[in-house]
Amino acid sequence: MPIPAVLNGHAYAHVWTGRLDVEGKRTLVRGMPPVNGRMKEKRFITYIEVLEQGAHDPTIRSLVQRNRLGNPRPMHRGRVNPVNANIGNPLAYYAAHGPVAAHMAADEMTRRWTANADNTTVFVQGAAHTLVQQSVQQANGFCYETTMWYDVNDIYVAFHCYDPNFRG
Numbered sequence: 001m002p003i004p005a006v007l008n009g010h011a012y013a014h015v016w017t018g019r020l021d022v023e024g025k026r027t028l029v030r031g032m033p034p035v036n037g038r039m040k041e042k043r044f045i046t047y048i049e050v051l052e053q054g055a056h057d058p059t060i061r062s063l064v065q066r067n068r069l070g071n072p073r074p075m076h077r078g079r080v081n082p083v084n085a086n087i088g089n090p091l092a093y094y095a096a097h098g099p100v101a102a103h104m105a106a107d108e109m110t111r112r113w114t115a116n117a118d119n120t121t122v123f124v125q126g127a128a129h130t131l132v133q134q135s136v137q138q139a140n141g142f143c144y145e146t147t148m149w150y151d152v153n154d155i156y157v158a159f160h161c162y163d164p165n166f167r168g
Contacts, residue, residue: 004149010069012047016098023110046098049160056162059084081166101159105148123150
């Protein structure tokens with residue numbers, strides 16, 4: 001599948017690509033413990049939602065305004081912490097967040113596939129899926145708003161993130 005068209009716009013920027021394992025459908029037999037599904041390696045390609053992130057990161061907001069990329073959302077109370085001090089390349093800050101967003105997508109895929117008792121289609125290729133972990137604080141202290149697009153081998157993930165306790 002080619003990259004989803006929405007990710008080609010100026011509102012998104014690629015920050016990380018990597019491979020993760022995702023568990024497939026489990027075998028369920030009444031009265032027996034479930035048998036884990038086959039592990040499938042997928043390539044995850046992550047993008048920061050630049051205009052959305054501008055509400056949580058003054059450095060990204062400045063990048064958006066300086067390059068006239070559009071109108072960022074108004075600043076929110078939840079900000080990135082530590083502060084993004086990489087003025088020369090503010091997107092580099094999010095390379096460490098790409099794997100977190102990818103793991104969230106992989107966990108969602110495993111959750112939905114392993115819960116698929118009737119073997120119906122779980123993910124439509126190329127369709128956007130908003131993840132259920134929205135606004136749940138992750139182990140790194142950040143909350144993520146995340147959308148994924150499924151393809152057989154490639155999973156595209158767009159996100160923005162913030163520390164819910166940091167007011168900047």
